[in-house]
Amino acid sequence: MIYLLKQLEYSIQKIISSSFHQQKAVELRTRYQENKNHKGLYDTYLMSRMPATYAAISRVLSDLPLDSNIKTVLDIGSGPGTGLWAVLAHFKALESYTGLEGDRQFIELAKVLSEELKTLEINWKQGVYPKELPDMSADLVLMSYTLGENSQETLEKTLESVWKHNVSEWLVVVEPGTPKGFNTILQTRAYITTKGGYIYTPCKGNYNCPLSEKDWCHFSVRLARSSFQKKVKGATLPYEDEKFSYLVARKSPVRFDEGDARIIKKPVVRSGHITLDLCNESGYQRMTVSKSQKDIYQKAKKSEWGDDWERDK
Numbered sequence: 015m016i017y018l019l020k021q022l023e024y025s026i027q028k029i030i031s032s033s034f035h036q037q038k039a040v041e042l043r044t045r046y047q048e049n050k051n052h053k054g055l056y057d058t059y060l061m062s063r064m065p066a067t068y069a070a071i072s073r074v075l076s077d078l079p080l081d082s083n084i085k086t087v088l089d090i091g092s093g094p095g096t097g098l099w100a101v102l103a104h105f106k107a108l109e110s111y112t113g114l115e116g117d118r119q120f121i122e123l124a125k126v127l128s129e130e131l132k133t134l135e136i137n138w139k140q141g142v143y144p145k146e147l148p149d150m151s152a153d154l155v156l157m158s159y160t161l162g163e164n165s166q167e168t169l170e171k172t173l174e175s176v177w178k179h180n181v182s183e184w185l186v187v188v189e190p191g192t193p194k195g196f197n198t199i200l201q202t203r204a205y206i207t208t209k210g211g212y213i214y215t216p217c218k219g220n221y222n223c224p225l226s227e228k229d230w231c232h233f234s235v236r237l238a239r240s241s242f243q244k245k246v247k248g249a250t251l252p253y254e255d256e257k258f259s260y261l262v263a264r265k266s267p268v269r270f271d272e273g274d275a276r277i278i279k280k281p282v283v284r285s286g287h288i289t290l291d292l293c294n295e296s297g298y299q300r301m302t303v304s305k306s307q308k309d310i311y312q313k314a315k316k317s318e319w320g321d322d323w324e325r326d327k
């Protein structure tokens with residue numbers, strides 16, 4: 015379960031007026047489903063999407079090694095600055111954060127939300143990518159829920175420029191956990207591997223994705239809803255689940271142990287056995303672990319969708 019940083023939750027509450035209507039959250043969701051954007055629904059984004067995208071980014075960043083020593087971050091399509099908060103929760107050595115965002119109102123919100131963060135160099139730049147990508151390289155470049163909002167041409171030009179000029183080590187791309195979001199991830203993956211980059215997660219190497227065209231690789235993260243969120247959303251459940259697709263790539267070589275795999279679907283627990291959907295360079299395979307396989311069964315019981323599956327450990 016992921017919890018929103020208290021400081022961010024408090025800042026959002028200050029901005030959200032009592033005029034927040036549940037109807038607006040539905041309208042925003044419909045807009046995204048129709049491939050339209052958030053224009054005019056900024057408060058709604060803060061309340062109904064930012065906590066969820068925060069949770070997805072946070073979950074993805076937890077894949078990176080604790081000692082990755084990330085000091086500089088460039089967040090492209092930064093919106094209200096969601097990524098900053100997730101990065102802050104993970105990388106204590108962070109020194110500077112740059113957000114590039116096309117929408118002035120989101121830039122203003124990002125500034126208001128982060129105004130209390132004095133110990134960090136934060137730059138919110140208004141600009142449209144790929145044309146106005148900053149001339150800088152960063153230890154980590156983040157693109158969350160943004161790349162797929164663009165045309166094919168913009169996507170290709172952006173990836174080319176970002177990988178060449180902006181990424182010094184890590185690239186993190188997060189997209190909605192839909193067939194369209196996964197397609198954006200697949201294209202990113204194909205570009206990175208042809209340019210000599212290394213896939214770090216969720217795949218266990220640079221092999222061709224073995225999923226069939228009808229399937230899409232996505233994961234789920236559970237976010238705790240605060241009482242304020244529950245109140246304004248009229249929700250009763252104390253949590254919500256966000257589905258996402260993602261890719262973490264790096265410039266330095268990545269080594270995987272033979273046979274290690276990723277659990278790419280929710281494990282199915284039946285009486286006497288558990289079924290796991292595993293993916294690695296040998297392809298996509300469904301593995302059934304029976305109760306009689308004592309240790310391995312215990313390991314499968316504790317495993318969750320998205321976890322690593324390490325062979326023989």
Ligand SMILES: C[S@@+](CC[C@H](N)C(=O)[O-])C[C@H]1O[C@@H](n2cnc3c(N)ncnc32)[C@H](O)[C@@H]1O
Pocket residue numbers: 063064067068090091092093094095096097114115116117120141142143144157158159160161163164168
């Ligand atoms: C769904 S929001 C995601 C915001 C934030 N990254 C998050 O995860 O919450 C997508 C953002 O990308 C921005 N965006 C999309 N295409 C862009 C482009 N070509 N140049 C600059 N910003 C762009 C939009 O204005 C919007 O703020």
